[in-house]
Amino acid sequence: MQKLEAIIFDLGGVILNIDYNLTSKAFVKAGVKNFNEMYSQVEADDPFRHLETGKISEDSFYKELNKKAGLELPANEIEKAWNSMLLTFRENSLEFLKKIKPKYKIFLLSNTNHIHLKELNNIYHDKSREFAFEKYFDKAYYSCEMGLRKPNADIYNFVLQENKLDPGKTLFVDDSIQNVEAAKLSGMQTILLTAGKNIEDLEL
Numbered sequence: 221m222q223k224l225e226a227i228i229f230d231l232g233g234v235i236l237n238i239d240y241n242l243t244s245k246a247f248v249k250a251g252v253k254n255f256n257e258m259y260s261q262v263e264a265d266d267p268f269r270h271l272e273t274g275k276i277s278e279d280s281f282y283k284e285l286n287k288k289a290g291l292e293l294p295a296n297e298i299e300k301a302w303n304s305m306l307l308t309f310r311e312n313s314l315e316f317l318k319k320i321k322p323k324y325k326i327f328l329l330s331n332t333n334h335i336h337l338k339e340l341n342n343i344y345h346d347k348s349r350e351f352a353f354e355k356y357f358d359k360a361y362y363s364c365e366m367g368l369r370k371p372n373a374d375i376y377n378f379v380l381q382e383n384k385l386d387p388g389k390t391l392f393v394d395d396s397i398q399n400v401e402a403a404k405l406s407g408m409q410t411i412l413l414t415a416g417k418n419i420e421d422l423e424l
Contacts (some may be wrong), residue, residue, distance in 0.1 A: 222409060224424065225389040228379060229357075232329035233395035234413050235314065236340070237307040246301035248330060252289040259397055260288040274364040278335055303339040309353075316358045316420035324424075328360040329379055329392075331370050331399075337362060358385070370394075371402035380406065393419060 232238040240261055247255040267284035270276040276284070282295045317326060320343045332340070344353045354360040361379055368375035380387055387407030394400050400412045411422065 223389055224391050224409070226325035226327065226383070226385045227330050227391045227393065227424070228327045228403075229317075229395035229410070230396070230413075231328060231332065231421065232305075233339075234393060234419060235317075236309055236343075237278075238305045239307060240305050242392050243301060243303075243305040244303040250293055250297060250301055251291050252285070254289070254320075258285075258288060262398060262414065269369060271335070272331050272363045273365070273367050273369050274334070281333075281335075299335060302335055306336060306339050306343060309344060310418060314356060316418075320424055321356070325383065325385070326333070326357050327379060327383070328354075328357045328362075329370070329375070330361070331363045333364045337364070370396075370399040373406060375400060376403055376406040376408070377420070380408075391424075 230234060244255055244257075245265075252258075259268050264272070265288065267276065267281055267288065270284075271278075271281045279295070282298050283291075285298060286293055320326065341353070361375075363375070365370045366375065366378065367379060369375075376392075379385070380390065388409070390408045391411065392400065392403035392408045393411045393413055394403070394417075395413045397412055400410045404410045413419065
């Protein structure tokens with residue numbers, strides 16, 4: 221690995237434990253039989269992409285999902301099913317971020333939405349914390365606030381340019397192969413964090 225000056229971390233599957241299957245099972249149980257065709261770690265239909273880029277409101281998302289599923293599920297049931305994938309923060313990984321922050325510029329870049337952001341905040345503050353989650357990073361970037369989404373090149377270029385980062389001296393860490401491959405095309409060093417691996421296992 222070349223000399224590093226900055227590291228950009230993904231959130232779900234990297235710092236936060238997630239399980240897409242729990243959300244899939246919750247929606248199927250609620251009657252959304254074709255949920256796996258609508259949403260997965262690799263691909264997402266328009267309502268999900270639009271939610272993750274802040275292009276539609278939560279209420280519009282609930283209506284669109286019901287329309288696609290041919291159902292009339294209440295908003296709170298959809299919200300609960302949608303949040304099912306969010307589990308717990310990896311405490312050792314958070315400690316690792318504190319450890320390496322004096323050495324590197326640290327950023328978060330996550331495809332997420334306002335529904336999940338609220339739940340993430342609740343999960344994070346289930347424990348007594350010394351500071352807000354975003355304080356682990358020089359800056360946290362969320363797709364729903366940027367209007368951009370991985371793996372599109374513009375989201376990587378935005379973070380690199382706004383922070384005047386040298387791509388060749390920047391490491392991108394994600395658990396989705398399509399996001400890692402796109403980051404590589406932006407000139408960054410990359411690591412695909414596979415199942416069972418944690419960021420504290422990285423040799424930095």
